[in-house]
Amino acid sequence: MKYLVTCHSYVSVRRSIPPSWNAEYLHTGSVIGPLDTGTNQYFAACDTSYTMLGELINKEDVSFSPELDQYVTNKYKARSSLKSTQGVPFTICANNRVDWPFDQNEKLIAKPVCGTRSRNVVITKHGETLPDIGEDYVVEKYIDDRYQRISVDGYVCGEEIGIFMTYDNMYFSDNPTKFHYLGFPSVFHDNLKLNSRFVEVISELKRKTGCNNQIIDIEFFAVEGDFLVMEINPRISAFGPALYEKLTGVNPWVFMEGLKEGVVHKPAASLSTLPTAVIRYNYMYQPGDAVEIEHDEETFSIIGDGVNETFSLTYRFSPDSQPTCEIIEELDSQYPTNSLL
Numbered sequence: 001m002k003y004l005v006t007c008h009s010y011v012s013v014r015r016s017i018p019p020s021w022n023a024e025y026l027h028t029g030s031v032i033g034p035l036d037t038g039t040n041q042y043f044a045a046c047d048t049s050y051t052m053l054g055e056l057i058n059k060e061d062v063s064f065s066p067e068l069d070q071y072v073t074n075k076y077k078a079r080s081s082l083k084s085t086q087g088v089p090f091t092i093c094a095n096n097r098v099d100w101p102f103d104q105n106e107k108l109i110a111k112p113v114c115g116t117r118s119r120n121v122v123i124t125k126h127g128e129t130l131p132d133i134g135e136d137y138v139v140e141k142y143i144d145d146r147y148q149r150i151s152v153d154g155y156v157c158g159e160e161i162g163i164f165m166t167y168d169n170m171y172f173s174d175n176p177t178k179f180h181y182l183g184f185p186s187v188f189h190d191n192l193k194l195n196s197r198f199v200e201v202i203s204e205l206k207r208k209t210g211c212n213n214q215i216i217d218i219e220f221f222a223v224e225g226d227f228l229v230m231e232i233n234p235r236i237s238a239f240g241p242a243l244y245e246k247l248t249g250v251n252p253w254v255f256m257e258g259l260k261e262g263v264v265h266k267p268a269a270s271l272s273t274l275p276t277a278v279i280r281y282n283y284m285y286q287p288g289d290a291v292e293i294e295h296d297e298e299t300f301s302i303i304g305d306g307v308n309e310t311f312s313l314t315y316r317f318s319p320d321s322q323p324t325c326e327i328i329e330e331l332d333s334q335y336p337t338n339s340l341l
């Protein structure tokens with residue numbers, strides 16, 4: 001049996017489950033150890049499930065690394081211990097008081113050291129007092145909004161490191177810290193420098209933690225021809241799998257199954273002439289079990305409990321390689337957020 005384990009709803013993974021699989025959805029709240037890795041396979045679809053499975057499986061599955069989890073769940077450890085992540089100036093804030101050791105006029109961003117889902121993230125400056133959240137903050141220089149944010153779902157398999165899918169994190173122009181949509185693939189998908197930087201970070205993580213045979217998601221800032229690490233996640237994008245098979249020709253869970261077995265099912269080498277897609281954030285919430293709403297052949301939404309308590313998502317796929325900026329413009333016009341309920 002194969003188990004897809006996530007803190008999100010079944011609806012968030014339903015479309016991506018291979019028809020040929022004997023698979024079940026498991027919510028993280030219902031996972032009880034010990035786990036039978038002799039006859040079952042487990043796949044993490046969120047940070048929480050990666051941490052949980054790594055602890056319960058205890059290295060019986062090479063695609064889970066508790067050591068990697070320690071690095072990526074502790075933002076200060078990742079910044080201070082990994083040379084490849086130190087392009088963004090940072091410091092620790094241990095008493096809620098921001099004491100910035102660099103240019104004290106710089107705009108800063110404070111993140112909980114072990115936070116997830118952008119919770120308790122604060123725009124701040126030197127000398128300010130941050131809310132008491134019961135843990136330390138890592139404070140970083142705020143990278144100007146004009147620089148593109150990019151996510152890379154890549155992999156390590158034996159000695160091979162590569163990129164499976166990329167996407168651009170797009171924000172509202174009048175609110176540059178609020179997500180508007182994700183655009184697949186990134187405009188930087190075939191950028192050699194991005195690929196080189198990804199390989200550099202994964203290589204260091206592998207040396208430090210022994211991680212292997214898995215997907216790792218890294219978020220980057222594209223700054224003046226270089227790519228600086230924003231954040232590292234030990235799993236595939238939480239919301240991307242519903243689109244990945246259409247975009248790459250390879251089912252993401254089949255891809256991860258291959259990695260567990262030391263096999264890389266190669267996605268398309270270049271997506272410059274292949275499909276594109278967007279995932280739009282809808283800032284609305286509907287209590288009750290999560291449901292999928294199909295709008296047309298290439299557009300659907302998921303909304304309800306287990307998606308997110310502050311937003312829902314709308315997906316649109318374009319088989320004709322339409323630029324994502326055009327896809328989102330048409331989507332916003334044809335299916336505005338206020339029309340979903």
